[in-house]
Amino acid sequence: MKEYYMNLAICQAKKAFKKGEVPIGAIIVKNGKIVSKAYNNREKSKNAINHAEIIAIKKACKKLHDWRLEGCEIYVTLQPCIMCFGAILNSRIKKIYYGAKDNKFLGSLSDSKYNCLNHNINIEGGILEKECELILKNFFKKIRKK
Amino acid sequence: MKEYYMNLAICQAKKAFKKGEVPIGAIIVKNGKIVSKAYNNREKSKNAINHAEIIAIKKACKKLHDWRLEGCEIYVTLQPCIMCFGAILNSRIKKIYYGAKDNKFLGSLSDSKYNCLNHNINIEGGILEKECELILKNFFKKIRKK
Numbered sequence: 257m258k259e260y261y262m263n264l265a266i267c268q269a270k271k272a273f274k275k276g277e278v279p280i281g282a283i284i285v286k287n288g289k290i291v292s293k294a295y296n297n298r299e300k301s302k303n304a305i306n307h308a309e310i311i312a313i314k315k316a317c318k319k320l321h322d323w324r325l326e327g328c329e330i331y332v333t334l335q336p337c338i339m340c341f342g343a344i345l346n347s348r349i350k351k352i353y354y355g356a357k358d359n360k361f362l363g364s365l366s367d368s369k370y371n372c373l374n375h376n377i378n379i380e381g382g383i384l385e386k387e388c389e390l391i392l393k394n395f396f397k398k399i400r401k402k
Numbered sequence: 403m404k405e406y407y408m409n410l411a412i413c414q415a416k417k418a419f420k421k422g423e424v425p426i427g428a429i430i431v432k433n434g435k436i437v438s439k440a441y442n443n444r445e446k447s448k449n450a451i452n453h454a455e456i457i458a459i460k461k462a463c464k465k466l467h468d469w470r471l472e473g474c475e476i477y478v479t480l481q482p483c484i485m486c487f488g489a490i491l492n493s494r495i496k497k498i499y500y501g502a503k504d505n506k507f508l509g510s511l512s513d514s515k516y517n518c519l520n521h522n523i524n525i526e527g528g529i530l531e532k533e534c535e536l537i538l539k540n541f542f543k544k545i546r547k548k
Contacts, residue, residue, distance in 0.1 A: 304469040304493035305451070305460055314451055323450040339488025346485050347450035 261285055261331040262355055262383040268295040268308065269333045269391050275300060279391045282308035282332040284316045284325065284349070291328060292316040308332060309340035313347050324348045333388040334358050335381060344377070351378040355388025407431055407477040408501055408529040414441040414454065415479045415537050421446060425537045428454035428478040430462045430471065430495070437474060438462040454478060455486035459493050470494045479534040480504050481527060490523070497524040501534025 261283050268281025272295035280296040294311035298304065309332055317323050329351040330344060335358040344352055407429050414427025418441035426442040440457035444450065455478055463469050475497040476490060481504040490498055 298469050302467055302469050303460055303463045304471065305456055305463070305489055306469075307492075310451055314449060317449045317451075321448055323444050323448050323452075325450065337488055337492065339485055339492050342483055342485025342488050343451055346453075346483065 257288075258331075258353055258380075258383050261290075262333070262353065262388070264290070264293065265308075265331045265333050265355070266384065266387055266391065268293050269388070272296045272308070273391060273395055279395050280308045280332065280334045282312040282330060284312050284328050284330050286320075286325075286328045291319055291325075305339075307337065307340050309336055310343055313343055313349075317347070326350070329353065331383070334392065349377070351380070353383050354379070354381045355384050356392060357381060357385070403434075404477075404499055404526075404529050408479070408499065408534070410436070410439065411454075411477045411479050411501070412530065412533055412537065414439050415534070418442045418454070419537060419541055425541050426454045426478065426480045428458040428476060430458050430474050430476050432466075432471075432474045437465055437471075451485075453483065453486050455482055456489055459489055459495075463493070472496070475499065477529070480538065495523070497526070499529050500525070500527045501530050502538060503527060503531070 265281040265283045269279040272281065273279035277296045277299050282294050284291040292312045292315035294308050294315060296308045297306045297311060309330060312330065316325050316328060325347040328349045330349050331353045333355045335354045335356065336344060336352065411427040411429045415425040418427065419425035423442045423445050429439050430437040438458045438461035440454050440461060442454045443452045443457060455476060458476065462471050462474060471493045474495045476495050477499045479501040481500045481502065482490060482498065
């Protein structure tokens with residue numbers, strides 16, 4: 257099932273790719289049901305906040321009529337940045353599944369259980385890692401050619 | 403001038419207070435001019451993302467037609483949480499001025515210069531600290547009475 261959801265997140269990343277955005281996708285799932293899907297939209301929206309995870313959280317809060325996304329899990333193609341990691345904590349999502357590793361901020365934190373704020377969060381990386389990496393590599397290769 | 407801008411952020415926090423939201427306000431300034439003002443709106447919007455800083459960044463991006471808020475500074479009544487700190491980094495704001503200290507996440511990081519992502523960020527805490535603390539204390543006192 258993890259691979260199934262990550263594949264859906266990859267489909268979202270591909271949508272971002274087509275629109276010239278850094279191809280990152282996210283899916284929020286609760287009790288096996290998809291709550292929201294989103295892709296990075298920073299360039300087109302000209303908004304520093306609009307990473308895939310943030311948009312997915314925003315949509316999920318709207319759908320569930322609550323800022324607390326208790327019982328939800330997020331699948332994201334790239335390890336979250338510090339902003340998105342914080343947003344995931346703030347929204348009380350219980351587990352992060354990510355695909356490719358990001359060596360910038362949180363690389364050193366991955367694949368462990370943390371005690372942050374007043375709740376536990378569980379992180380599992382490397383789901384369809386190669387596929388998630390490939391789409392990013394292809395994107396940056398295309399960018400550099402231009 | 404720091405106190406002047408922080409006072410404006412406090413005015414925003416007071417608006418949040420009146421609406422039953424945790425009273426935190428933020429102001430973004432560029433070259434001495436106010437770019438955006440915002441207050442925490444998490445409960446009413448039922449959105450985990452809607453902290454004062456995030457809304458201020460979103461408004462500033464819209465106003466400046468760019469996700470890069472280069473040359474901007476943010477004034478916020480409470481030390482940013484990890485999500486907002488990450489959002490400030492992502493938006494390339496150059497300096498954070500905050501009022502009250504938050505002992506949760508980033509307490510240990512404050513008042514220093516960091517090298518995060520590909521740019522420097524400068525942090526200065528304790529601007530009108532007592533005033534910023536007082537409004538939060540009054541809010542939680544009121545909540546507990548209920």
